[in-house]
Amino acid sequence: MADYIESLQKLSEQFGRLQGVGRKSAMRMAFSVLEMEESAVEEFARALIEAKQLIHECPICGNLTDKEECSVCSDLSRDRGLICVVEDVKAVMSIEKVREFKGVYHVLHGVISPINGITPDKIRFRELIERAGDGSVREVIIATNPTPDGEVTAGYISKYLKPLGVKVTRLAYGVPVGSDLEYADEVTLGRAIEGRRDV
Amino acid sequence: MADYIESLQKLSEQFGRLQGVGRKSAMRMAFSVLEMEESAVEEFARALIEAKQLIHECPICGNLTDKEECSVCSDLSRDRGLICVVEDVKAVMSIEKVREFKGVYHVLHGVISPINGITPDKIRFRELIERAGDGSVREVIIATNPTPDGEVTAGYISKYLKPLGVKVTRLAYGVPVGSDLEYADEVTLGRAIEGRRDV
Secondary structure, three states: OHHHOHHHHHHHHHHHOOOOOOHHHHHHHHHHHHHOOHHHHHHHHHHHHHHHHHOEEOOOOOOEEOOOOOOOOOOOOOEEEEEEEEOOHHHHHHHHHHOOOOEEEEEOOOOOEHHHOEOHHHOOHHHHHHHHOOOOOOEEEEOOOOOHHHHHHHHHHHHHHHHHOOEEEEOOOOOOOOOOHHHOOHHHHHHHHHOOEEO | OHHHOHHHHHHHHHHHOOOOOOHHHHHHHHHHHHHOOHHHHHHHHHHHHHHHHHOEEOOOOOOEEOOOOOOOOOOOOOEEEEEEEEOOHHHHHHHHHHOOOOEEEEEOOOOOEHHHOEOHHHOOHHHHHHHHOOOOOOEEEEOOOOOHHHHHHHHHHHHHHHHHOOEEEEOOOOOOOOOOHHHOOHHHHHHHHHOOOOO
């Protein structure tokens, strides 16, 4: 039936393009929209456009923001001598939730993965070296995911930063190996920050 | 973090309002949007607005459509003497998928449920009686869900239609095809025995 209601089908396809949304869920979401007030649907459409237009990478750390600099970089109380290196913005969100880390971030937007053709120049690696090597940074905590690629990336970063006199640490293996930071619970993540070690 | 990216938070809340979407999924969807091309996001926003503006109830059967009449009612090959009564549009979609039913539909948009204060005048009951009683309808198949409220509604409809000389039938109850008798509940099994047929 829905195949014959063109505009419903189109909307369902749009939901189906989102990560992790299957065909049945997409159709259920499209039906949900029909049950909303027209003004609410317009608000939804506006939120889509606005998020896409306003959100960009922070020029300092690569985190997402809809301001000039991200909320962490523009917070004067954060310790600029302590940089936490993460793979993506979701990891920033996870660590921020713990409210334990008082430094700033550096989002790589990926990890080095020779098998997938991702070399250091394809991620924000050079920016990290420049940032961490300017003399004001005491310590870099590498919080890439505990996966083989994450480990390789951590090792690579460490090799470049140590000669610059920067202390390099790695999140403790409190986080289960092979998982994704996004799904780590807050206690585990808190312990992992507490127990970080030299690499 | 996302709490501080206002436009991302807003978008995530919009997704979270959809039926069956939790907080984490909503945030993942919002991130998906950021990864889309700007033109694709605009298309998504347009699909939302268009679906809401164009889709309405078919004036004949109550099914959804973005045309004047729904695709079933406007299909001249469908048998107008045979009406299948369903609770909602999703049921129409399910039955259409089978490609076995050649009649038309009547969507009640609910079931009679005294406990929830849903009386016959709150669903499209009067419209059904008018439609089925105009002399051109041979049979009405009641396909409300096999729940207590669905049963009450079926009985109520039947009581009104039979005096009008319309044949009233109900979907057969029984064990689902491909299932195991061991797992069938007693009521279903009881109905299946009751409704047994010659082979």
